[in-house]
Amino acid sequence: MINLALDLASTIRHDGNGGVADDLAAPAGLTTWVRDRADALGPWAAAFTADSRALADVTSLRAGVRALFARAVRPAPPSRADADRLLPLPEALTRVNDAAAQVPTTPRLTWAEQGEPAARPEHGTAAPATLLTAALARATIDFLTGPDRADLRSCTAPRCVRYFVKGHGRQEFCKPSCSNRARVARHYQRQHENQAG
Template sequence: MINLSLGLASTIRHDGHGGVADDLVEPAGLTAWVRDRAPHLGDWAAGFAADEEALASVVALRTGVRALFAYAVRPGPPSPADAHRLLPLPAALDRVNSAAARVLVTPRLTWVDGDDPVGRPVPAGADPRTALLAALARATIDFLSGPDRPNLRACTAPRCVRYFVKGHGRQEFCKPSCSNRARAARHYQRQQAAVATVPAGVATEPGGRASRPVDRDR
C-alpha cells in the first residue's frame, strides 16, 4: 500500500537542476496530488479541489511530518532542505496529533471481486479538507509507530532532499540516479585529493596521476 506520509514529505524534492522543488506551491498542485491518491484516501478525494486555506493547512502539516522524519533518522543526518528550520519535537507531535484528532473514523471493508479485501478508515461526516489532514496525520502516526520506521533514511546523495525507506540492508540512496550522482561525486573528490598531493613542478595526467617532472629550464 502507498505510504501517504512519505509521499507528503516527498513533495519537497530535488528539481533536477541543483535546486529544490516544491509540488505544493499552489492549490492546483495539491488538487492533483490528492486526486492521484484517491484510491488510498477514499471516494471523496476523487473530486477534491484545494483552495488557499487547504493548501496552507497541508503545508503546515508537512512541516510537522518532515520534522518528525528528521528526528526519526537520528543519529543519521536529516534532509538538508529544512534541517536548519525544524520544528521542536513537541510542536511537531502536537501538529500531527491535532490533525489526526479532527475526524472520527469508522472502519469499512471493501472487496472487489478478484482482488483481496481491503479495510480502510472512513471519516465520519468531515469536510474534504479536514478529512485530508486527518488521513495524512493518521498515516504519519501509523508509519512512525510501525515496523518501517527503523528503515527510514534521508538520502545523502548530492543535492537530494528526499526521505526514503530502505528496501534492503545495503541501500544507501533513494533511487539509482542518486547512487550514480554520489559515485560521480566521490570520484571527483578522489581526483581533487590526488591533484592536491602532487608536489609543485610535477604535471598530472587527466586521472590525477603524477606524470614526469616538468623541466622548467627548457
C-alpha cells in the same frame, strides 16, 4: 502500496538544478497530488480541488511530518532541506495529532460469508480538506508507530532532500539516480584530491 506519509514528505524534492522544489507550492499542485492518490485517500479525493486554506493546512502538517521524520532518522542527519528549520518536537507532534483528531474514526467489523473477520475504519463526515489532513496525519502516525520507521532514512546523495524507506540491507540512497550522483561526486573528489596532492 502508497505510503501517504512518505509521499507527503517527498513533495519537497531536489529540483534537478541544485535547489529544492515544492510540489505543493500552489493549490493546483495539491489538487493534482491528492487526485493522483485517490485510491489511497478515498472516493472524495478524485474530485478534490484545493484552495489556499487547504494548501496552508497540508503544508503546515508536512512541516510537522518532516520534523518527525528527521527525529526518526537520528543519529543520522535530517534531510538537507530541513536541517536549519525543523519544528520543535512538541509543535510537530501537536500538528500531527490535532490534524488526526479532526475527523473521528470508528472501527467497523466486517465478516464475509467465506472469509475472516476484519476491522476497517469508518470516518466521520467532514469537508474534503479536513478529511485530507486527517488522513495524512493518521498515515503519519501509522508509519511512525509501525515497522517501517526503523528503515526510514534521509538520502545522503548530493543535493537530494528526500526521505525513503530502506528496501534492502545495502541501500544507501532513495533511488538509482541518487546513487549515480553520489558515485560521480566521489569520483570527482578523488580526482580533485589526486590533482591537488
